[in-house]
Amino acid sequence: MSQHEQWQPLIVAFCCNWCSYAGADLAGTSRLEYPPSIRIIRVPCSGRINPQFVVRAFQRGADGVLVAGCHPGDCHYSTGNFFARRRFLLATRFLEYLGIEPERFEVRWISGSEGQKFADVVRELTERVRKLGPAWKLRDAV
Amino acid sequence: MIAALLEDKHLEELLRARVRQLLESGQISLFLGYERQESLPGILPSSVPCIIRDPSDVARLVFDRVCHRSLVKYLLDLPTGGDSKERRAGLVVRGCDSLALQRLIQDHRVSREEVYLLGIPCTGMVDKRKLSKVYPQSPSVSLESILDDTCLGCDTHNPVIYDELLCEKVSEAPSSVVDFVQVRRLEALSPDERYKVWEAEFSRCIRCFACRNVCPACDCRQCTLESNDPGWITKHTSISEQFMFHFIRAFHVAGRCVGCGECERVCPMGINIGELNRKFMKDIRELFGRDNPKMPRDVEPLGKFNPDDPEEFL
Numbered sequence: 303m304s305q306h307e308q309w310q311p312l313i314v315a316f317c318c319n320w321c322s323y324a325g326a327d328l329a330g331t332s333r334l335e336y337p338p339s340i341r342i343i344r345v346p347c348s349g350r351i352n353p354q355f356v357v358r359a360f361q362r363g364a365d366g367v368l369v370a371g372c373h374p375g376d377c378h379y380s381t382g383n384f385f386a387r388r389r390f391l392l393a394t395r396f397l398e399y400l401g402i403e404p405e406r407f408e409v410r411w412i413s414g415s416e417g418q419k420f421a422d423v424v425r426e427l428t429e430r431v432r433k434l435g436p437a438w439k440l441r442d443a444v
Numbered sequence: 445m446i447a448a449l450l451e452d453k454h455l456e457e458l459l460r461a462r463v464r465q466l467l468e469s470g471q472i473s474l475f476l477g478y479e480r481q482e483s484l485p486g487i488l489p490s491s492v493p494c495i496i497r498d499p500s501d502v503a504r505l506v507f508d509r510v511c512h513r514s515l516v517k518y519l520l521d522l523p524t525g526g527d528s529k530e531r532r533a534g535l536v537v538r539g540c541d542s543l544a545l546q547r548l549i550q551d552h553r554v555s556r557e558e559v560y561l562l563g564i565p566c567t568g569m570v571d572k573r574k575l576s577k578v579y580p581q582s583p584s585v586s587l588e589s590i591l592d593d594t595c596l597g598c599d600t601h602n603p604v605i606y607d608e609l610l611c612e613k614v615s616e617a618p619s620s621v622v623d624f625v626q627v628r629r630l631e632a633l634s635p636d637e638r639y640k641v642w643e644a645e646f647s648r649c650i651r652c653f654a655c656r657n658v659c660p661a662c663d664c665r666q667c668t669l670e671s672n673d674p675g676w677i678t679k680h681t682s683i684s685e686q687f688m689f690h691f692i693r694a695f696h697v698a699g700r701c702v703g704c705g706e707c708e709r710v711c712p713m714g715i716n717i718g719e720l721n722r723k724f725m726k727d728i729r730e731l732f733g734r735d736n737p738k739m740p741r742d743v744e745p746l747g748k749f750n751p752d753d754p755e756e757f758l
């Protein structure tokens with residue numbers, strides 16, 4: 303086994319309370335298996351996720367970041383994720399432009415009934431990040 | 445020789461005469477303009493902003509190709525309150541100044557009635573760094589070779605708002621900014637290469653905040669960069685903090701930047717932060733179909749959405 307395969311990356315996931323967090327919950331109660339790499343931060347809505355949060359996560363130790371919200375049209379506050387979609391269409395491109403590997407950052411719509419999808423997304427993201435190795439760009443010097 | 449390229453004495457006389465009339469008639473109570481900065485022989489000519497209140501002072505006013513500074517942000521520092529007529533300020537606006545002012549008006553930081561605008565169709569300002577290489581020895585230089593890069597790519601030579609024009613409109617050349625040449629060049633690099641480019645740029649930043657202060661799109665009363673809670677940045681200048689600073693600055697003007705180029709001109713370290721702003725302009729144009737990403741609107745692209753926006757996150 304190479305060093306990278308043993309290494310467990312740290313993934314920070316910003317999940318909206320109403321869909322994606324419930325999806326994560328469902329994955330748990332359905333006893334679906336997914337890597338223990340993830341740390342979930344619950345936010346009221348994907349519209350609450352300031353793109354600066356993503357930079358902050360990378361600063362403080364994340365190797366990958368997931369942003370998850372309700373499917374467009376399903377937002378608990380009607381339109382929060384439509385604003386988030388615009389914001390993150392730009393933010394994903396901008397992070398990449400600054401030199402962050404696009405594989406480390408993902409935005410997905412995950413509903414409360416998509417426990418399986420949540421588990422799959424986390425697994426895939428973890429595997430991609432594992433291949434890249436630990437993130438060092440943007441990292442705080444400690 | 446070079447001096448002749450920089451000056452327009454006729455325009456300057458017109459400007460002085462008009463400002464005198466406006467002040468004397470009480471249409472404006474002060475005029476924001478430029479005056480010559482004292483300089484020694486052989487030192488670059490330069491102009492600094494000045495405020496004229498007394499009609500007999502108009503002879504101080506100059507207007508030439510070294511009047512870089514945009515004056516519109518000074519409007520935010522003028523005393524407020526009282527009868528708006530009394531505090532009506534006059535100022536000159538070129539194309540980029542008028543876009544910047546439009547930005548402040550859309551953001552309700554300045555009201556249109558508070559200002560009297562002398563429009564000057566502009567054919568470009570001189571880049572001091574380019575000028576310093578040829579001044580004063582070179583007998584002949586072309587104007588083109590010393591013009592500011594922003595001006596070379598400008599597509600808004602004529603002011604978009606004004607009360608009167610001081611000279612004839614000029615023809616608008618197609619903008620070269622829309623090609624986003626530098627942005628595309630950076631996009632073609634690998635992530636690691638791009639990171640190195642930005643690391644080299646940002647590590648020179650001394651966090652003087654000049655780029656923020658000068659920016660007409662950075663017009664919040666309370667700036668997040670100065671907030672301790674939440675403290676997005678501290679006084680550290682570690683590279684990680686530099687990325688955060690530049691991420692915040694650029695993202696906060698995404699969709700709001702008018703492309704005036706002031707931030708690039710003012711930076712004492714010559715950091716090319718304009719390529720960050722232009723990246724957003726390019727993406728906004730491509731993703732949300734905004735044809736002129738520089739033109740201020742009342743609702744900016746990030747302040748609204750379209751249910752049919754591109755979907756990449758399924």
Ligand code: SF4
Binds near residue numbers: 660704
């Ligand atoms: S970001 Fe720079 S170019 Fe854009 S409006 Fe502000 S100062 Fe002008």
Ligand code: SF4
Binds near residue numbers: 648652654656717
């Ligand atoms: S003007 Fe230049 S040095 Fe000053 S804070 Fe902005 S980028 Fe940094």
Ligand code: FES
Binds near residue numbers: 322349376379382
């Ligand atoms: S509540 Fe889930 S995205 Fe708005």
